[in-house]
Structures are given as C-alpha cells and as structure tokens.
Amino acid sequence: MGxxxxxxxxxxxxxxxxxxxxxxxxxxxxxxxxxxxxxxxLENTVRRGCEKTGFTPIGVYIAAILLIxxxxxxxxxxxxxxxxxxxxxxxxxxxxxxxxxxxxAAQIQENWNSSISPCQNVWQWACNGWLNKNSLPSGRxxxxxxxxxxxxxxxxxxxYISTLELPLYSxxxxxxxxxxxxxxxxIDNINVDKATPLVHIISQFEIQEEDDDIWPExxxxxxxxxxxxxxxxxxxxx
Numbered sequence: 001m002g003x004x005x006x007x008x009x010x011x012x013x014x015x016x017x018x019x020x021x022x023x024x025x026x027x028x029x030x031x032x033x034x035x036x037x038x039x040x041x042l043e044n045t046v047r048r049g050c051e052k053t054g055f056t057p058i059g060v061y062i063a064a065i066l067l068i069x070x071x072x073x074x075x076x077x078x079x080x081x082x083x084x085x086x087x088x089x090x091x092x093x094x095x096x097x098x099x100x101x102x103x104x105a106a107q108i109q110e111n112w113n114s115s116i117s118p119c120q121n122v123w124q125w126a127c128n129g130w131l132n133k134n135s136l137p138s139g140r141x142x143x144x145x146x147x148x149x150x151x152x153x154x155x156x157x158x159x160y161i162s163t164l165e166l167p168l169y170s171x172x173x174x175x176x177x178x179x180x181x182x183x184x185x186x187i188d189n190i191n192v193d194k195a196t197p198l199v200h201i202i203s204q205f206e207i208q209e210e211d212d213d214i215w216p217e218x219x220x221x222x223x224x225x226x227x228x229x230x231x232x233x234x235x236x237x238x
Contacts, residue, residue, distance in 0.1 A: 046060050046061075049063075049064075107145070110129065110130075110133075111126065111127060111129045111130035112125065112129050113125055113126075113127075113128040113129040113132075116128060134148065161178055161181050161182075164177075166178065
C-alpha cells in the first residue's frame with residue numbers, strides 16, 4: 001500500500017501553516033458558541049435600545065433596572081389590592097354610641113393623669129387622677145370606682161322610687177314596687193321584729209307546725225292562705 005499524499009495548504013504556490021480549528025465534536029465548541037452569541041445578543045439589545053431611546057449604554061442599563069423595579073412594584077400593589085380587607089379596621093368593631101358606653105368612656109377619661117407618661121407608670125397614668133379626686137369616705141375600708149358607681153346607682157334608684165307618683169290601684173306594678181322598696185328600707189324595724197309580723201299573720205289561719213318546727217312543703221290550704229295574706233296586706237305574694 002502506498003502512502004497517501006499529504007495535502008498541502010498552499011496559496012499562490014507557497015505553503016501556509018495549517019490552523020487547527022475546533023471540530024463539531026470538540027467539547028469546547030459549546031463554550032465557544034455561548035461566549036460568542038451571549039455578548040452578541042446583549043450587545044445587539046443594548047444597541048437597539050440606544051437607537052430607539054437615544055440613551056447611552058449606561059442609560060439603557062439604568063432604564064432596564066428601573067423597569068424591572070416598576071414591574072415588581074406593580075405586582076406588590078396588585079397583591080395588596082386583592083388581599084386588602086373590604087371593611088376598614090376601625091369599622092370592624094362597634095363604636096361607642098350608647099349613653100352607658102359614653103358615660104363610662106367619659107369617666108375613664110376623667111380618671112387619667114396626663115402629667116404622667118403611660119410608658120413610665122401606666123397605673124399612675126390610668127388611676128392617679130381618680131385617687132386625687134376621690135378620698136376614702138368615712139366608715140369605709142374599701143373604696144373604688146366599682147363601689148362609687150354602685151353607690152351612685154343606689155342613689156339614683158332611691159330618688160326615682162321616692163319621687164314616683166303613687167298609683168291609684170294597689171295591684172299595679174308601680175305601687176307594689178314602691179311599697180316593697182319602702183318596706184325594705186325600714187331596716188331597724190325589720191331587725192327588731194324579724195319574723196314576728198309574718199308569724200302573727202300566719203297564726204291567724206291556724207296552720208299547725210309539724211315535728212322539729214318544720215312546716216310541710218305543701219301544707220293543706222296553702223293557696224287559700226296565700227290568697228288571704230294577699231288580701232290582708234294588699235300585696236301579691238305569688
């Protein structure tokens with residue numbers, strides 16, 4: 001077998017050195033292509049941006065960054081708009097409009113001591129104003145806002161019932177309430193007499209006591225006795 005002739009790479013009759021170009025099977029070909037096309041694509045994009053906007057390449061980069069930030073901001077705004085509550089937070093809770101609520105709010109505001117910071121002493125800030133205005137009453141070892149409100153409520157009820165016009169009929173609720181309240185206020189006589197008036201009334205109907213001084217749960221003639229007591233003292237007991 002003869003040797004194959006060596007092909008010469010000649011130009012104009014002279015031998016030129018052969019350049020080893022990468023073949024298609026060369027693993028470096030992929031890296032070579034990526035390094036060739038990627039800057040080319042970015043360069044072409046920047047060049048087209050400069051032609052359309054008239055910016056410099058740095059201006060095109062800055063504009064692209066600002067555009068990306070603007071898109072992110074729009075996405076955030078859309079997400080917030082979708083998840084935003086339909087009803088404002090301050091309207092999700094009932095507003096203090098009733099007289100009792102307004103009165104309590106006014107009392108709380110009056111008890112504040114604005115000269116003290118709540119961050120330093122929250123108790124002095126919330127209660128010191130009330131303590132300065134309300135000293136401990138004589139005859140009481142305990143005095144608080146609850147005790148004060150209770151006393152004011154008792155006074156209000158007392159004034160209301162005391163000034164209530166006496167109804168014409170004793171079977172009316174107003175008359176019974178006034179009569180019962182005035183009877184409960186007569187504490188001295190109640191403590192002295194104790195159950196004597198009731199025992200005297202019941203003894204008139206000859207109800208006999210059982211063993212161990214305990215009356216039966218339903219004595220004979222119980223309803224008739226209650227009706228008679230109602231007619232005697234003019235107050236419905238049932």
